[in-house]
Amino acid sequence: MTQRIEQQLRDAFAAGAELVRAETLRPSDRVPRREARPRLRRPLVLAPLMAALAVVVVSLTVVAGLGSPATVAGGAPPPPPFLLTAGDDGLSIRDAVTGKITERVAMPPTPKGNRLFNPGGYVLAGTGEGTTFYVAQSVTEPGTMVSTTRFYRLRVDDRGKTAEMAPDVIPPVTGAGPVVSLAVTQDGARLAYGFQCAGKVRCSGARLAIVDLAADKTRSWSADASESIKSLSWAADARTLAFVAGSEVRVLDTAAAGDTLAGSRVVVRGVESPVGVAISPDGGTIAVGGPFSQPDGEAPQRYSIEEYSVADGTRTRTLFTAENTARTVAKWTLIRYDATGRHLLIWGNVYPLSRLEDGQATVLVRPPVHPDPESPDASPQEMFAAW
Numbered sequence: 001m002t003q004r005i006e007q008q009l010r011d012a013f014a015a016g017a018e019l020v021r022a023e024t025l026r027p028s029d030r031v032p033r034r035e036a037r038p039r040l041r042r043p044l045v046l047a048p049l050m051a052a053l054a055v056v057v058v059s060l061t062v063v064a065g066l067g068s069p070a071t072v073a074g075g076a077p078p079p080p081p082f083l084l085t086a087g088d089d090g091l092s093i094r095d096a097v098t099g100k101i102t103e104r105v106a107m108p109p110t111p112k113g114n115r116l117f118n119p120g121g122y123v124l125a126g127t128g129e130g131t132t133f134y135v136a137q138s139v140t141e142p143g144t145m146v147s148t149t150r151f152y153r154l155r156v157d158d159r160g161k162t163a164e165m166a167p168d169v170i171p172p173v174t175g176a177g178p179v180v181s182l183a184v185t186q187d188g189a190r191l192a193y194g195f196q197c198a199g200k201v202r203c204s205g206a207r208l209a210i211v212d213l214a215a216d217k218t219r220s221w222s223a224d225a226s227e228s229i230k231s232l233s234w235a236a237d238a239r240t241l242a243f244v245a246g247s248e249v250r251v252l253d254t255a256a257a258g259d260t261l262a263g264s265r266v267v268v269r270g271v272e273s274p275v276g277v278a279i280s281p282d283g284g285t286i287a288v289g290g291p292f293s294q295p296d297g298e299a300p301q302r303y304s305i306e307e308y309s310v311a312d313g314t315r316t317r318t319l320f321t322a323e324n325t326a327r328t329v330a331k332w333t334l335i336r337y338d339a340t341g342r343h344l345l346i347w348g349n350v351y352p353l354s355r356l357e358d359g360q361a362t363v364l365v366r367p368p369v370h371p372d373p374e375s376p377d378a379s380p381q382e383m384f385a386a387w
């Protein structure tokens with residue numbers, strides 16, 4: 001109990017005591033008849049207790065409120081406390097409200113080799129609570145062009161510092177191509193990852209794998225070699241998985257029979273890779289990074305994040321739109337729901353890493369750009385993030 005609450009209790013008792021005067025108390029030498037007992041005296045005698053009780057109730061409510069998660073405007077739950085980012089400078093834990101770095105993560109040493117496709121070869125996933133993350137790092141041996149991916153689990157304490165760094169939470173995966181997408185269920189029980197075969201990298205074909213972490217069992221689905229499996233995201237039921245294969249956004253019932261992605265269902269066709277995709281926690285809708293709009297005379301070019309119904313693939317609404325002032329084609333490359341479904345983490349090749357709530361974006365990180373604005377590399381550096 002704080003000093004403030006203790007003082008409120010004292011003040012309440014004092015205020016109540018002032019109401020108890022000599023004339024309100026019955027003489028001790030006689031007992032009044034029942035019908036003659038003043039009806040207002042009991043409330044007056046109980047006034048200090050009632051006042052104190054009211055203060056206690058209010059105080060407990062305040063204390064309970066201080067220990068509960070805060071809410072944002074409109075009664076929405078707050079965003080997760082932290083997020084994990086990967087860039088050219090490595091991994092960083094960041095405050096999810098301000099974007100400020102709380103700690104730079106020291107990763108265990110890995111074999112030397114090429115870290116293709118992603119900054120540092122890192123791919124990230126989180127449970128959506130902002131405290132538990134999974135990291136996959138793919139390294140391709142230059143001579144053989146065979147990739148090996150190692151998987152780590154990172155837990156964050158309430159100060160935004162590393163509480164646990166567990167290497168090899170599942171055995172390293174070799175020869176399947178680099179992992180380009182990663183997703184973990186909200187309960188942290190199932191880990192999904194997708195591969196990409198491209199260029200000179202040797203691999204056995206595009207593949208999606210799901211690991212039951214508690215039982216240490218892996219199930220995989222094959223796909224056409226040309227279909228890299230990207231933008232994985234789980235619904236809260238830990239059964240429905242959304243992803244991008246080639247130019248299609250699909251959903252897969254991971255409890256259904258079959259070992260090929262031919263059994264998945266197409267929700268949206270004709271998307272341009274790379275594209276950010278995320279299924280909502282309730283499994284009812286999918287957020288898809290929409291293609292840029294065609295220029296309309298002098299009007300600026302725009303691009304958007306659209307929401308589609310999982311049931312029938314119809315577009316339901318525009319979640320966010322932004323203007324493209326860059327010389328390159330603008331695309332959304334990262335979209336992640338938090339566990340509540342009320343907050344989105346978004347990033348594009350020409351848009352900074354931001355938090356999105358009710359159509360309003362809050363910029364968290366602005367990756368550095370090339371110093372020469374006329375350079376074809378003048379767009380922001382590539383970044384991945386999860387919460």
